[in-house]
Amino acid sequence: MSLKEELGLKRGFNVIEHEAVLNIYFTASKLKKRADEFFRKFNVTDVQFNVMMLLHYQSEDGGGLSQAQLSKMMLVNRANITSLIDRMEKAELVTRNSSDDRRYNIIKMTGKGKKLFGKVEPLYGKLVVEKMSAIKKGEQKQLIAILEKVRSY
Amino acid sequence: MSLKEELGLKRGFNVIEHEAVLNIYFTASKLKKRADEFFRKFNVTDVQFNVMMLLHYQSEDGGGLSQAQLSKMMLVNRANITSLIDRMEKAELVTRNSSDDRRYNIIKMTGKGKKLFGKVEPLYGKLVVEKMSAIKKGEQKQLIAILEKVRSY
């Protein structure tokens, strides 16, 4: 089903450029919603899981990341990280630790966080692979290349 | 610049499927932010402008749309439309009107809303065209086709 049919749109947006932008928006929106549904079964949100993923894969020797680093990696405003980490601290998924540079906090996963991540991550990986099996490997590469151009233009 | 470089990611997400999903997310996120920046110059948010766009292009003879219709077209929960329309009513961009079926509200643009839309829409169109000129028409068609598959899978 085309995007227009799906949304019940009857006319307008008939310029191809608009359609491309709309497609990016709505596809991302749907993927995000499906991912969030998945994560909520484990009592985390998609954004919170994103933090855990970054702490797992992106911190040097598991040494943690600062809020500013998380902010950059997630394309999210610094201010938003504060409350996000507040909630994750409350849920005992991460801790704030002081560093040499006293402007920084170092965010690390707790044991509980690591355990949850270890359980959920492989399942999520399967979900992504399944979802993307809708298109061939070649198309995936094309998609990545095209979006890269759009994004960095 | 590749997505990984841009975000300062050092490893992980190295499976192509993950990259494709990440690319969709982040491209959409960037486009959304850029659009929102643009609209805020005119004291509307991107979501509010989306409502106006639908009221302009999608309502029968300018007869307005119900909140449920807007909800479906925007892939947004009904509950969210309530507060969205509240704010737009307050800003005098739209009005709620009663209908024969007393379950429905009919949302219409005010004169002020129409005037603003007439001013902003062509400028936004230019922005989209410019943004999408990063890729060729053929690539735009490919993009649309590929995302359509991913979305409806």
Place this chain on the structure above:
DNA sequence: AGTTAACTGTTAAGATATATACTATTTATA
């Protein structure tokens, strides 16, 4: 007619996002 089911909009609680302004700290520079 009367009951049930479906639909619309609202409300409430909570999460995520923005911008702006502020404090504290560190770095750069005159």
Place this chain on the structure above:
DNA sequence: TATAAATAGTATATATCTTAACAGTTAACT
């Protein structure tokens, strides 16, 4: 060294989004 600039995190106000529960209206069905 002293001042200015940059950086990190927080506080606040506002917007958007989710789910769940609820009330009123309409449609379907016995």
